[in-house]
Structure formats: structure tokens, C-alpha cells
Amino acid sequence: MLIRLFCAVLSYSAVLLRASADNNSKFEVAYEWNYINYTWPSAEAMSSAGYVPGEDVIAGIKIYKNVIYLALPRIKPSSRVTLASIPIDANKENPLLSPFPSWEMNSGSTCDAIQNVLSMEIDKDGIMWVLDARRVDNNTDCPPKIILLDLNDKGKIVNDFLVPDELCPRNRGCFLNDIVVDGDYAYISDTTSSDPGIFVYHRDSNSAWKARDKSMFGDPNAVRFEAQGVENEKASHINGIALCCGETERTFFFMPQTSLHVFSISNSILKNRSIATGSNLHNFITDEGTKQGQSGGMMCDTASNIYYGILPLNAVGKWNIKKPLLTAEIVEKNDEIIRWPDSFSIYKDYLYLITNSISKFSKSGIDKSEINFRIIKLKTDTRSYIYC
Ligand SMILES: *[C@@H]1O[C@H](CO)[C@@H](O)[C@H](O)[C@H]1NC(C)=O
Ligand SMILES: *[C@@H]1O[C@H](CO)[C@@H](O)[C@H](O)[C@H]1NC(C)=O
Ligand SMILES: *[C@@H]1O[C@H](CO)[C@@H](O)[C@H](O)[C@H]1NC(C)=O
Ligand SMILES: *[C@@H]1O[C@H](CO)[C@@H](O)[C@H](O)[C@H]1NC(C)=O
Numbered sequence: 173m174l175i176r177l178f179c180a181v182l183s184y185s186a187v188l189l190r191a192s193a194d195n196n197s198k199f200e201v202a203y204e205w206n207y208i209n210y211t212w213p214s215a216e217a218m219s220s221a222g223y224v225p226g227e228d229v230i231a232g233i234k235i236y237k238n239v240i241y242l243a244l245p246r247i248k249p250s251s252r253v254t255l256a257s258i259p260i261d262a263n264k265e266n267p268l269l270s271p272f273p274s275w276e277m278n279s280g281s282t283c284d285a286i287q288n289v290l291s292m293e294i295d296k297d298g299i300m301w302v303l304d305a306r307r308v309d310n311n312t313d314c315p316p317k318i319i320l321l322d323l324n325d326k327g328k329i330v331n332d333f334l335v336p337d338e339l340c341p342r343n344r345g346c347f348l349n350d351i352v353v354d355g356d357y358a359y360i361s362d363t364t365s366s367d368p369g370i371f372v373y374h375r376d377s378n379s380a381w382k383a384r385d386k387s388m389f390g391d392p393n394a395v396r397f398e399a400q401g402v403e404n405e406k407a408s409h410i411n412g413i414a415l416c417c418g419e420t421e422r423t424f425f426f427m428p429q430t431s432l433h434v435f436s437i438s439n440s441i442l443k444n445r446s447i448a449t450g451s452n453l454h455n456f457i458t459d460e461g462t463k464q465g466q467s468g469g470m471m472c473d474t475a476s477n478i479y480y481g482i483l484p485l486n487a488v489g490k491w492n493i494k495k496p497l498l499t500a501e502i503v504e505k506n507d508e509i510i511r512w513p514d515s516f517s518i519y520k521d522y523l524y525l526i527t528n529s530i531s532k533f534s535k536s537g538i539d540k541s542e543i544n545f546r547i548i549k550l551k552t553d554t555r556s557y558i559y560c
Contacts, residue, residue, distance in 0.1 A: 198504050199488075199548040202524065203264055205230075207540045208244065210253060211268045213275070224250040226540050229533050230269075232291040233526050233547065235260065235519035236298055236323050240547070241272060242526075243289045243515075245306050246280075247534055253278045254289045255302065273327025283314035291515065293353045296558060298323040301358055305335055305348035316346045318358070318373055318380075333373060339382050340364055340371065350469060350515075352415040352424070353558065354439055359424055361410045368409035370426065372442050383437075383448040387457050390430035397430075397466050397484040400511050400532040404430065404466075412480060415439065416472040416493055417560030423493070425460070425478060427470065432462035434497055461497040463489060471516035471523075473554035479503070479523055481513025488513055488525065488550075509548055518556040522549045 208228040212218040227250045232243025238260040246254055255278060256269035271278040279285050288306040295301065300323055305316030320331035340346035340362060348371055349363040360371040362382060369384040390407035397404050408429035415424050422439040441456045442448050463480070464487070470480035478491045486507045491500035504510065511529045518524070528545045529538070538544045 197506055197509065199506065199509060199525070199550050201264065201509055201546055202549045203258070203262065203267055203547045204543045205266050205545040206543055207266075207538065208545065209266070209268055210256070211270045217275075221252045222250055223252060224248075226538050227251050228253065229528055229530055230526055230545050230547075231528060231530060232289065232515045233517045233524055234292055234294045234300070235517050235524065236294045236300075239323075240524075241292065241294070241300065242269060243291055244269075245290045246288045246311055247309060247530075249311060252280075254280075254304075255286055255292070273321060277327075280312065286319065287312040287314050287317075290348075291350045293351045293358070293558070294323065295353050299330060300327070301351055301353055303348045303351055303360065305340065305346060307340075307342050307346040313342075315342050316340055316348060318348075318360075320375070331375065331378070333378055333380065335380065339380055341366070349411055350413050352413055354415055354422065354424075354443075357439070357443055359413060359415065359439070359442055361413045361426060363409050363411055363429075365407075365409065368428075370410065370413075370424075370437075370442060370448075372445075372448060374443075381445045381449050383442060383453055385453050385457055387433070387435045387454070387459070388426065388428060390428040391433065394432055394466060395430045399483045399486070400529045402531045402535050404531065406430075412467050412470040414470045414472040414478050414480075415557050416476055416478070417474060417557060422560070425470070425472070425493075427463075427467055427480075429466055429468065432464075432466065434460040434463060434491075436460055463491070463497060463500055464502065468513065469515045471518065472557040473518055473523070473552060474557065474560055475552075475554045477552070477554070479516055479525075481510075481525070483512060486510045486513075503550065509546055518552065518554065521551060521553045521555075523552045524549045 207226040227248035230242045253271045257272045292302045300321045302319045316335040318333040321327040347363040349361045356375045358373040362369045362371040368388045369382040373380045388410040411429040436458045465482040465484045487505035488503045
């Protein structure tokens with residue numbers, strides 16, 4: 173009897189030990205999806221839209237007033253919605269997305285509708301700056317745009333900027349990738365393979381320019397890496413960007429996807445059109461050194477920490493920019509929940525991150541019986557750089 177009790181206690185503690193070893197994750201899964209589906213108004217609407225389960229992917233995230241806004245780049249021809257939302261108290265498992273600001277604006281039927289979004293940012297006033305400027309799949313003839321939507325007025329359009337062809341060619345792969353907002357300015361990673369750069373948009377004058385430098389190109393020696401069983405074979409240029417706090421000047425960080433380097437430049441340089449587009453730009457760019465692997469997105473918080481994904485490691489890194497990049501640490505490596513760490517948002521003391529295996533999604537599609545997309549979160553007790 174005693175022996176049996178002893179054995180029972182032993183196996184019970186083994187279960188406890190294993191449970192804690194399996195889950196020492198610092199990140200918590202907030203939402204997870206096998207595939208993306210929507211709050212269709214009717215079965216007819218769903219079938220006439222030509223919805224194909226498993227052909228949509230979430231890639232961008234920003235949060236405002238308890239609503240999570242999600243960008244869904246139209247990578248597969250059947251994908252119908254490119255900007256959507258869920259309430260922050262949505263179900264953890266497979267919550268249905270609602271198109272934002274409306275079904276009509278997501279219909280893609282005319283060039284007034286939103287066509288293909290990868291990223292957006294939301295400023296302090298609740299204006300969402302939307303990059304409708306992913307023109308790499310040839311699934312729209314509409315010119316790339318930067319659209320400003322007022323989240324305190326049902327997503328009403330308050331500004332609409334048509335991206336000029338000479339800055340980003342609509343028929344030759346224009347790709348505005350990620351955005352940070354600095355007052356009236358936005359700094360955007362322009363991943364266009366023929367002409368990468370930092371795309372600066374100035375809201376007040378509704379004008380834009382592009383800063384170009386060799387640091388914004390991928391490093392030919394860092395092209396190959398593997399993630400989720402897919403071998404990357406193509407060079408990819410400036411992608412992840414971050415803006416940190418500062419007294420008078422603020423520092424903007426950028427990294428090409430196929431590179432280990434992080435570079436930086438002052439926001440005062442980017443704001444000055446003649447210097448930003450001049451031939452001496454290289455003198456104002458700092459090479460901060462290298463990190464542990466190739467990355468997609470990054471984001472700076474109010475405590476000068478940059479969080480960044482490390483694609484080949486299924487990991488998230490953290491660098492305090494007051495110290496050398498070499499001191500950056502790995503917050504978590506997790507082969508289950510950190511598959512292709514893509515896009516970050518910080519809201520109410522938590523860092524949110526979308527992980528989406530997007531290269532596998534693009535190349536071979538997904539298995540709908542598995543969990544393919546997650547939003548995971550980590551307590552940071554900090555705020556977004558927007559609130560510096
Ligand atoms: C680990 O446990 C926490 C708390 O129970 C939970 O919120 C989280 O989702 C778990 N993480 C994973 C990866 O299962
Ligand atoms: C998608 O969601 C609708 C409700 O909006 C539901 O009727 C339909 O069955 C769902 N389809 C799939 C494949 O989950
Ligand atoms: C888009 O389609 C046009 C016409 O079919 C073709 O000439 C062009 O190369 C395509 N562009 C891309 C980026 O695939
Ligand atoms: C941009 O920089 C140049 C050179 O330092 C300076 O002369 C000019 O006033 C600046 N322009 C603006 C708008 O600050």
C-alpha cells in the first residue's frame with residue numbers, strides 16, 4: 173500500500189515536472205488559427221466571394237482601443253480580405269475576422285477600395301496609416317497608395333496618397349513593406365527588388381521621397397537560410413524597421429531581410445529631403461553590427477529595447493540600443509509557437525507578435541488540420557515607441 177502510494181506520488185511529480193519542462197514559454201498564445209475565416213453576412217456572400225479556406229494569411233498587427241487590426245497580404249488569388257479586425261476579447265481558437273473598415277473597402281473591385289496590405293501603424297490620435305502598396309503578385313493594376321483611416325470615425329478616409337511611379341513602380345514590383353510613424357512623417361521600408369530604399373512620407377505636404385543606399389540591399393552572403401523546412405534562395409532587401417525614443421533626434425533602425433546587419437540613421441536626416449536623397453547619405457548611416465540570424469520585423473518600445481524575430485532559429489531577440497548589438501539576447505526560442513516571427517505591436521504593457529510560417533504558406537500552402545497562425549504575447553511593462 174505504502175509502496176503503491178509512493179509510486180503514485182513519484183509518477184504525479186513526474187507529470188508535474190514534465191508539464192513545467194514542456195511549458196517554460198515566456199510567451200503566451202493569445203489567439204491561434206488553423207485557417208482564417210470571416211464574419212460573412214450570409215452563406216451566399218461567402219460563396220459568391222469565392223472564399224477558399226486556407227488561402228489567407230495574417231501578417232501585420234496593430235492594436236488600438238481594444239481592437240486588434242490585422243493585415244492580410246493577398247498572396248493567393250482567392251484571398252478576398254486584406255484588412256480586418258478582431259476584438260481583443262475574441263476567442264483564443266480560430267476567431268472569425270471582420271473586414272475593416274467594410275466589406276466594400278475590401279472588395280478590391282475598384283481602385284478606391286483597398287487592394288493589398290502588408291503593414292500599417294496607428295498614431296496617438298487613432299489615425300491608421302495603411303500601406304496599400306504590395307504590388308508583387310500582379311493581382312491588381314491599381315496604383316500603390318498610403319491611406320490614412322480615422323479609427324475614431326469608423327475608419328473614415330482622412331488622407332489618400334498615390335505613390336508616384338518614379339518612387340515605386342506599380343508594374344515593376346513596388347513593395348512598401350513596413351511602416352513607423354514619427355509625428356507627421358512616416359518612414360517605410362521599400363523592399364522593391366529593383367530599387368530598395370527608405371521611403372519617407374510627409375503628411376503635411378502630402379509628398380514623399382526615397383533615401384537610397386547600398387546598406388539597404390541584402391547581403392549576398394546571407395541569402396541562404398532555412399525556416400519551416402523552406403530554404404530561402406532569393407536576396408531580399410530592407411524589411412524590418414524600428415524607431416526609438418530620443419530627446420531632440422530619434423534613431424531609426426533598419427535591416428535587410430537577407431543580411432545579419434542592423435543599420436541606423438537619425439530621423440533628422442530622413443526628414444531633410446535634400447540630405448536624404450543626396451549623394452552623401454552613406455556618411456549618416458551607422459552599421460550597428462550583426463545579430464544571430466536573418467529577420468522579418470522589429471519594434472522599439474519606450475525603454476529603448478528593440479524586439480526582433482530571428483527566422484532560422486524560430487526565436488525572438490531583444491536588444492537594448494544603449495548597449496552594443498553584440499549584447500543582444502534571445503528572449504525565447506520555440507519551435508512550436510515561434511514559426512516565422514513576422515510583425516509586432518505593443519499594447520497595454522504587452523508585446524504582441526504574429527507568427528505565420530509565411531514562406532511555407534506561400535510556397536506549399538498549409539495543412540488545415542494544424543495550427544498555422546498565432547498571435548503570441550509577452551509582458552514587457554512598456555509602451556510602443558509611438559508614445560515616446
Ligand atoms: C504556458 O502556460 C501559460 C500559463 O498557463 C499559458 O498561458 C501559455 O499559453 C502556455 N504556453 C504554451 C506555449 O503552451
Ligand atoms: C466560415 O465562417 C462562416 C461564418 O461566417 C461559416 O458559416 C462557415 O462554415 C465557415 N467556413 C469554414 C470553412 O470554416
Ligand atoms: C504582370 O503581368 C504583366 C502582363 O501580364 C507582365 O508583363 C508583368 O511582368 C507581370 N509583373 C509581375 C511583377 O509579375
Ligand atoms: C537640410 O539640410 C541642409 C544641409 O544641412 C540645410 O541647409 C537645410 O536647411 C535643411 N533643410 C531643412 C528643411 O531642414
